[in-house]
Amino acid sequence: MVWSRVTASRMVSYKRTMLMCTLGRRYFMTSGVRYGSSLVYSEYGDPEKVVQMTQQELPVVNSKQVLVKMLAATVNPADINTIQGVYAVKPSLPSIPGNEGIGEVLVLGKEAEDYFQPGDRVIPRLNAWGTWRTHAVADFTDLIKIPPDIALATGATIAVNPGTAYRMLKDFVPLKHGDTVIQNGANSAVGQAVIQIAAAWGLKTINVVRDRPSVMNLKQKLLDLGGTVVLTESEIRKSEELKAFPKPSLGLNCVSGKSGTEILRQLAPRGVMVTYGGMSRQPVTVPVGLLIFNDVALKGFWMTRWNKEHYNHPKRQEMLDDLFQLARDDLLQPPEHSLVPFDSYLVALKNAMPKDGMLGKKQILVF
Template sequence: MLLLPAFRGARPSGLINGVLFAKRPLSGLCTSLVYGEYGDPEKVVKRKQEAIPKPEGKQVLVRMLAATVNPADINTIQGVYAIKPTLPSIPGNEGVGEVIEVGSEVGGDIKPGCRVIPRLNAWGTWRTHALAQYTDLIKIPSDVDLAMAATIAVNPGTAYRMLKDFVPLGTGDVVIQNGANSAVGQAVIQIAAALGLRTINVVRDRPEISELKQRLKDIGATVVVTEGELRKSEEVSALPKPSLALNCVSGRSGTEVLRQLASKGVMVTYGGMSRQPVTVPVGSLIFTDITLGGFWMTRWNKEHYDHPKRQQMLDDLFELVRCNKLKPPAHSFVPFDSYLEAIKNAMPKEGMLGKKQILVF
């Protein structure tokens, strides 16, 4: 059992996901992680303390409960991501917090005690407290598992949108994906299973491949194969050709997944873990008439800032959580004071990622 630094505020002591939390004394200080230059996250990210601000007008004071350390966060700090924030900057695209105080002009259902997530990415979740306009926050259910609440927006949101927005899919249809053991991949498996879809899941070979295959099947995967097994797998050939392929690896893996598509199928690329381009066989374009597309959750969120589709997506995802059909990916809770450990463990090793790192405050 892990004993974490005490919380500031009225939250009672207790166990959450096997982790013991206690009250934090009223210190009056906010601790943030900040980087003033791009580079190695383990070197450029520093701690900063300042007085906890008081909300005014339409502002809300949020105490962070948990925040993820995602590959996009690492890439942003390194300066190789599509978005380069103005420096100095507080990292963190995703997390969940509790409202502890509101300004006099705050409206809607944002009140002290409710849980919230940021409406936009690059909000800066790696800090103990945050001041925000109430319109920049989304209220979420307070009875949801902490890990699920902290990870709901980016990875399950990406999986949901890719399954909903590119190809009309019905019960029994087949979706193929690589990087199936990633956080998005695990969400794809679970959401697809809840929708009655079948999935072909491609993973990289590794010593513990049998255990990995079983873990993915346990959460709803139809077929799990390694990249080397894909073309010759009898389980794959026994299924109808997929009309949708999801690619987060690119390079040779992306090409092999693309080759599996049915006529007029669509491949959606949302990542490039191999750091290699996607090579498209000419025959797939001419004779199979496949379509290539891309998806970026950050862009979708901006385009649907307060659109009803955004809330509908979250409602659907939380309903799956309540029905035990959607669980968080394998993860580790890391005390905020041990942020360097979380950063180190979030860095890809030999092109593969381990457990999702979640900072807890």
């Protein structure tokens, strides 16, 4: 990774000598050397405390590399949990956070010229690429070109969450037009993508959200996106509305804990629940009767693993092409979001970890 070539000591001495004269400039060139700015953390902990803005020298672009100027980068729960040190993957430190984002190619090495042009928009092929920085020098093989007509917020948010929704709807249970899928965390970015992709494919969705004071507004929003039914966690058990639907054979679990157990209870015999998140920070509990008498199955999904296993696989490009087409057809919108200037990253971090636990808009850093 490019970051590994930039040692902390170089950064510190660079900061000492140059900071005074470059204050406020996030990217600049002096004596033929390029400098960019990154968010970096050197210890795990509270993101608002451990993440800091730094400036560093960018490596010279070799023949296999490109210089990318970042345009927008998303703040996802996995980024926050990684910085906190509670995510499954712990990067070596210091590390630049950020799993997804969209950039623009500025400078190309010789071998990259067959694949990219200056001005092309790109997203990282790798997870944990470190998108929270103004510029990056990367191997061209680690980047995926995206069509120029894709809006910035869509490009910055399409790979992780809509990708997860797409794979979970496609890879676990054979679904046909008119079938029903149930999910919790339905207002998460993944949940909203599930609703929209499912609607575009002719699938019905039963969507479970947490109880909240203004739940009618949220319900209407998810129905407008294409959801079939939206229920709160306290409504699901006694809902008359659900009797109109055959039991779903696929359940998608973002929350785990009691909410995950409720999804399992709603499944058809031999139904499959795919767990992709643990937002409640509680384990999945499976009532014995559901295993014995209903033979329900538990599966997990992790986009990072899928991407590694399909690094250059045609299925990956096929998925992105499908998602871009849905976005073009206005069938897949990005989640509600705030565009936050890179310098105000602390605002983005604060909003991504609200004190009342109720998440608002997705935070997208813009450069």
